[in-house]
Amino acid sequence: MDEKFFPSSCQFFQVPTMAAGAIPMAYQTTPSSPDWLNKGDNAWQMTSATLVGLQSMPGLVILYGSIVKKKWAINSAFMALYAFAAVWICWVIWAYNMSFGDRLLPFWGKARPALGQSFLVAQSELTATAIRYHNGSVEAPMLKPLYPVATMVYFQCMFASITVIILAGSLLGRMNIKAWMAFVPLWITFSYTVCAFSLWGGGFLFQWGVIDYSGGYVIHLSSGIAGLTAAYWVGPRSASDRERFPPNNILLVLAGAGLLWLGWTGFNGGDPYSANIDSSMAVLNTHICASTSLLVWTILDVSFFGKPSVIGAVQGMITGLVCITPGAGLVQGWAAIVMGILSGSIPWYTMMVLHKKWSFMQRIDDTLGVFHTHAVAGFLGGATTGLFAEPILCSLFLSIPDSKGAFYGGAGGSQFGKQIAGALFVTAWNIVITSIICVVISLILPLRIADQELLIGDDAVHGEEAYAIWAEGELNDITHHNESTHSGVSVGVTQNV
DSSP states (O other): OEEEEETTTTEEEEEOOOOTTOOOGGGSOBTTBOTTOOHHHHHHHHHHHHHHHHIIIIIIHHHHHHHSOGGGHHHHHHHHHHHHHHHHHHIIIIIHHHHHSSEEETTEEOOOOSOOHHHHSSBOOBGGGOEEOTTSOEEEOOBOOSSBHHHHHHHHHHHHHHHHHHHHTTTTTTBOHHHHHHHHHHHIIIIIHHHHHHHTSSOHHHHHTOOOSSSIIIIIIHHHHHHHHHHHHHOOOOHHHHHOOOOSOHHHHHHHHHHHHHHHHHHHHTTTSSSSHHHHHHHHHHHHHHHHHHHHHHHHHHHHHSSOOHHHHHHHHHHHHHHHGGGTTTSOHHHHHHHHHHHHHHHHHIIIIIHHHOHHHHHSOOTTOHIIIIIIHHHHHHHHHHHHOOHHHHHHHOSSTTOOOGGGOTTHHHHHHHHHHHHHHHHHHHHHHHHHHHHHHHTTSOSBOOHHHHHHOHHHHTSOOSSSSOOTTOOOOHHHHOHHHHTTOOBTTBOOO
């Protein structure tokens, strides 16, 4: 024991001393803290997962509920809320191991539960991610993050959830909620797991060296293409809604967008599976690109329409976040600015100009323009990652040795081609599988809400309204508001006061 004087108390205290070579108690091995566990990595990974979860719940729940017409606020928010819960159950029963488990096919993992204690408390291992030479010898070992499987299941579940919630943005204001309840588990099972395993879990695109740092293809290109495809099969909103669909609360749109933006710190910062220097680069580049894109989109709005748009600024923010995602920890800061300029201008052009001139796109009612903000921006990010991926940063993250973008010469030229090929696979798979799912569901349930209910909105679909006032010019459900029909007796969950 050493005696030390503490000025704050003007007293001497006996302080225990540590024997030479002794391990601090915080780092000693115990049953709940095995020697392979890195507490810092585990804490950061669970924090990142929670940040991603907050993007969906409440982030996109708030954004969807406020960016749509008042009569669809409840339905839009509930589609996101339902998907968040449904994906959780699918994920732990079968979908996690289909995405990150043992190989079944070059593009699919073996389905099995992620619920048993012995499985969840063991060190996380992505068994299919080992890279091998043609002779079978190991080129790069499989990924083994320094935390338990339970942490990885949590982290990856948040990505699966937000993917299908983003997809929902294409379908707001007319999809039959019962059809949506069937669509979510089917799409997660047959579309998301395939793309996740192919690019992240050790599938053929991962082995080939296609780069998707944090989901530009797995999440954003997939949701954008699938959303557009599903919108084609579901059909459009009512004519009146397509003509006029004002947000019911732009301030709440900004609140949801704020959760989305700051949540992206975990979205991209958690994908090195470690609290390391590459994670720091990813976080910094994320905010650089998003800020640049928002400013470029706003400048274009002012230049062409004479005034800045808040909704436009949010769209520019989203396209910047999406664009940087495939290469967040792999590009330099200047490249993040370039990517921000591109993501603030090219999706702006496809949404504001090309969409209005292309008759095919006019026939498909993509409610929130998810194709432009996620598919176009996700593809753009993947392609520019193939150009700007910096060799040293690549060596910090990627399993494939000597990876680099075309900008850095040499073998980097082939990386751009790989990125394009990977995008084509994700696009084709989502068009085909989403179409099959929609057709199968349509044989059992109508995909679209009935025309009469489309005129009413939330009150007809859920028996609830977002605000306790009648919207001027809106048709209301007569079973709730015509006293002669039910003599003042409450119907469903809506009380007549």
